Amino acid sequence: MxxxxxxxxxxxxxxxxxxxxxxxxxxxxxxxxxxxxxxxxxxxxEMPLPEIQQALTKWAEPKDKDWFAYKFNDPAAIKVAVDSLRRRVGIDFDPLDISMTTGAFGALASTLRAVVDPGDEVIYLSPPWFFYVPMILQLGAKPVRVDFTPPQFELPIDAIEWHITPQTRAIIVNSPHNPSGRVFTPDELERLSNVLEASHRTIYLISDEAYSRILFDGREFHSPVRYYDRSFLIYTYGKTLVSPGQRLGYIAMPPSMPDREELREALFVSQLALGYAFPNALMQYAMEDLEKVSVxxxxxxxxxxxxxxxxxxxxxxxxxxxxxxxxxxxxxxxxxxxxxxxxxxxxxxxxxxxxxxxxxxxxxxxxxxxxxxxxxxxxxxxxxxxxxxxxx
Ligand SMILES: Cc1ncc(COP(=O)(O)O)c(C=O)c1O
Structure with missing residues (x-):
């Protein structure tokens, strides 16, 4: 055995x-x-951005006895996230709806843990980031693969619709998309939202926005969260700072999310039970400075x-x-x-x-x-x- x-x-x-x-x-x-x-x-x-070391050194000095005590969602870090999202995504998030995480890894695992039951189906788009499927399997749920067609990599909305069943609980969408680099358009996201709305069972959209600040040719990013109420926005600083070993990210639920008070608690408990998926205290303090830094x-x-x-x-x-x-x-x-x-x-x-x-x-x-x-x-x-x- x-x-x-x-x-x-x-x-x-x-x-x-x-x-x-x-x-x-x-x-x-x-x-x-x-x-x-x-x-x-x-x-x-290449060598790390010097501002990262400066921020960490600055914030490493304790200001009170609890400086390195257990930290869940540090209020100063949450404020940085809310201000950043208002500016970049155009949504006023309630600070209570931001959960600080160990990057997108922790955010994705915690969100899936919070909403997916064994036997549920989770749609992901292929080619995917390597760990969506393992994270879905980890929950005893079923990964349902829907393929992009290269080289266009348009959002395969019809195929998504065909793959929705009474067991579908969530879909993971990643824009800008690793590996194709596609940024999905408002029209694609609108059509996706219509398809998800039409489902009898609630489907959550998990929006992996790891690369939302790495855009070329002056392109604008359109967050899927603006198009569908039941969305979780997943962000990590690992890509913008090219420092994936320093874990920092968050989950944000928009004010449009139904039942968000219950979901806040579900996320909190999931983060704890997954093995403390909160970032280190130091990373949260430094976020105010790290927010201004970019590759x-x-x-x-x-x-x-x-x-x-x-x-x-x-x-x-x-x-x-x-x-x-x-x-x-x-x-x-x-x-x-x-x-x-x-x-x-x-x-x-x-x-x-x-x-x-x-x-x-x-x-x-x-x-x-x-x-x-x-x-x-x-x-x-x-x-x-x-x-x-x-x-x-
Ligand atoms: C699409 C996508 N999502 C999530 C992650 C995980 O990001 P992090 O390591 O910053 O948590 C990656 C990292 O490669 C990624 O490419």
Whole structure:
């Protein structure tokens, strides 16, 4: 008999491609070499923004005896969130409806825990962020996959409608979307809202807005929360600050949410029972300063432009992202795992689409630095040439 619970077994099976990829020691050794160009994950490839250290140092000095006592929702941090959301999303959130979390991970897990029962169905859009499915399985609920169609990645509203059943309890929507970089339009969100409204059973929309401040070409972000009353807004500072190891984020329920008094309590208890999914005290104090800090989005955009135009010229098909820090590229051969090995031979490391339910494609992270981008381009060219002339 297996030592794992069945929920964990399901999670391991689902994450197998990711676990075997990151657990491959030979491969890891090659990625760590200084000449390697590592485009796999949204990890920092440059020194952290100095303002992060300044904020943490400033707030590390205790001002009272409870400075490092248990902190749930620090009022000063909540105020920062409310002001920021008013400015960015255009909704006046009640401070009582903000729950401080350990980034989007903690926010998503707590929200799902609060509203989903075993046997419920949760719709997610594919390709997804890696951990939606494990989080749904963790609750004994059923993940229901609805596919985007590349390269457009439009919100698949008809398909969502077909997949709604009497068991559907929630849908997770991620805009700007990792990995395609799509920012969904007001028209798409309006149509989605109409479909969800038509369900007999209450469906909650969980809006993963991890990348809502990483937008290109002066694009505006439209929060799905503005279009559907029963929404939870999920935010994390990990992306804007490119510091995912410093956990800070929140859940926000709009004033339009029915039963929000009960839901506040449900979220609070879920956060506790999940193992204290509240951010460290220090991160909450520093939020006032961290709110003003951001990765250089213009630099990301320049990097996007450089990669997309260079790869297009070489003959790759790319998706030009409207936000996030990812670029999707179609593999020139059907087996993208094999193609990413050719890239690996050139010291260029990208994420094969099979790891996020989209075989035939691969993802490049723009958190790479500029010199890495320049160094990688000849490798990208040699890799596509090698499959063109059948040298493989
Ligand atoms: C779409 C999406 N949601 C949530 C997360 C988790 O964010 P955090 O680690 O800041 O909690 C990520 C991180 O990669 C993400 O890409």
């Amino acid at each position: 297996s030592a794992f619970s069945s929920a964990v077994r399901g999670m391991i099976e689902y994450l197998e491609p990711v676990l075997s990829y990151v657990g491959d020691a030979t491969y890891q050794g090659r990625v760590m070499r200084p000449e390697a160009c590592d485009f796999r994950f949204g990890n920092p490839q 250089d989005v213009d630099a990301l955009q320049r990097r996007r432009d450089r990669i997309v135009s260079a790869l297009t010229e070489m003959g790759y098909e790319t998706v030009n992202p409207e936000g996030t820090f990812y670029v999707m590229v179609r593999s020139p051969i059907a087996d993208e795992r094999e193609f990413t090995r050719h890239l690996g031979d050139q010291d260029v490391f990208v994420l094969p689409g099979g790891m996020f339910e989209l075989p035939g494609w691969f993802r490049i992270s723009l958190t790479a630095n500029d010199s890495m981008v320049e160094r990688s381009l000849p490798g990208f060219e040699r890799a596509i040439d090698s499959v063109r002339v059948g040298k493989t």
